[in-house]
Amino acid sequence: MGSSDTSPATISQLTSSRSVSPPSSPSSPTTPLPAVVVSPCAACKVLRRRCAGKCVLAPYFPPNDPIKFTTAHRVFGASNIIKFLQELPESERSDAVSSMVYEANARLRDPVYGCAGAIFQLQKQVSILQEQLAKAQAEVVNMQYQQSNLLARLNYHNDHSVRSSSSSPPPLPSPPEQYFSGSFDGRNNDFYEHNCEYVYNDSGDDNLGPFWDELHTLGMSV
Template identity: 80%
Template sequence: MTVKGLASPPPPPSPPVVVSPCAACKILRRRCVDKCVLAPYFPPTDPLKFTNAHRVFGASNIIKFLQEIPESQRADAVSSMVYEANARIRDPVYGCAGAICNLQKQISELQAQLAKAQAELVNMQCQQTNLIALICMDMTQSSQELPNLPQQVPWVDTTCFLDDNVLGNSWEPLWT
């Protein structure tokens, strides 16, 4: 019963929601506070992410680094640290630099292959043009040698091919 003028007692507080500590706090065996700087970036479902970063950089350095940069850049920084840590664990001497060097080497090799393929394509196009011009000239000469045939062969349009004026001195036969 409530007495007139007196307020009823507040309802009992709801039980606190138990949230799993972040992977960093779990690995470091410490209590994960509400404003844990590591919690947004090292979820409890992916402990290996923090384990590798911790092994290479150390927890205090990670925390210090994250506190020094703006919050908008922290996710990218953590991603970079985790990538570097994984690369450093795979290759303790070169780390990311070794991976970058290998990728640059692959790029150079692929660019060389592409340049070679493009040069071969241009060469084949030139050969095709020369062959068509040679066939066209041969057909024109054949039609001139036979007096009964008209000067222009009806099924060959030689205006689309290169003539001697266009070819100039650059024309070379395909075989000698």
């Protein structure tokens, strides 16, 4: 009777040991981290090769712009682009890629002249604009000369008018009204009779000398 021999003390010890021991928590499953997928650059996509971590073309041909590499690859070739970039310092590679892409687009538009045709057109436009600028500058100089000449004439005219007004002689005084009256009043009649008596005296000889002198004096005063 092994099962009945179990004492109450043993049962209490077993119960206390079960209550003291912490419950075992179930192990939570670990969530796997998302795998970082590195998209290859546009050059490696076009060439269908694996894009290495130190790819020379990756910084200049992003994966969202494959046309950029396709254009340069059609004209220069991928090997030539890689070789050319490796010969340059990293500070100049971005400008070199932009130049190659521009020249490749120009060569595809104009297979004969390429970017030289675009440069020729730009130089022609520059020469035309320089001619127009020279004409405009000549017109400005001509207008400035005309304006200065007009101002000089106006100043000369103003100075001349001021000088002539300051050096003009004073006006002559107006003669007495009795010498311009149309009718003979009493004073003029007495003057006429007096001179007639003076001219023709009792002897009948005409003495015109003093009379003409007086008329001459009157005329000078008028």
